Amino acid sequence: MLEDCLALCKRTKRTAGIPLVMGSLGICYRWLGEWDKSLQCLMEALDIAKKVGEYQGSGNVHLWLGELFMEMEDYAEAEKYFNESNSIYGKAGDTEAQLTGTFPALSKLYLKKGEIEKARGLIEKIYEYAAKTKSKLYIADAETLKAMLFREEKNWDQSIQHFEKSLQRYKSLNAQKWYVPWFAEFLYEYGLMYLERNEEGDKEKAYSLLNQALEICQKTDAKKKIEQIIAKKKLLTA
Secondary structure, three states, X not given: OHHHHHHHHHHXXXXXXXXXXXXXXXXXXXXXXXXXXXXXXXXXXXXXXXXXXXHHHHHHHHHHHHHHHHHOOOHHHHHHHHHHHHHHHHHHOXXXXXXXXXXXXXXXXXXXXXXXXXXXXXXXXXXXXXXXXXXXXXXXXXXXXXXXXXXXXXXXXXXXHHHHHHHHXXXXXXXXXXXXXXXXXXXXXXXXXXXXXXXXOHHHHHHHHHHHHHHHHHHOOOHHHHHHHHHHHHHHHO
């Protein structure tokens, strides 16, 4: 569908639409674990976005490049692109894009880097904004970030509480049918919490959550994610 959209944009000379379509192709290749193709699509999209000068295309593509580099564990490059995306949205006055796009991405990056206080500051803003919007999806995503923050602090009870809140909201939205890659990522992150806590009965809970995530990734042929989950599952039998 995206390839058809891209061909249509080119045929009708709708250049402004190309960055978002090319960027979306880049996201698909990232999900499939084809990082080289993803990077190629996103860099082409970024080049066109800069020429077009339309902030949403440029802001989104910078964000998606950051997500790709974060997945590749190149955290310096990821932060660079996240900050650029955030700056673009900020100059345009698009606070929603910041609070639902770049802030969550940056907070996850900071958690990976162990910069807990930086992550906490952003997550509090995201959580407050989500509550104001009353959007079930925004709230579910914010609850996940809270859960991940508490997991890093080894505050297991609070982490479980927020993961469970998020899970119930996702289920109420039937997210497993339309929010598929993100729901798989949520299950993976929740599974890691039990893997890291490692108390009585936690291995079984971790296995169940990781297995659910694995089934989704296998159906969507997300190669890198499959490898990642299998590696974590092996730790449960070590």
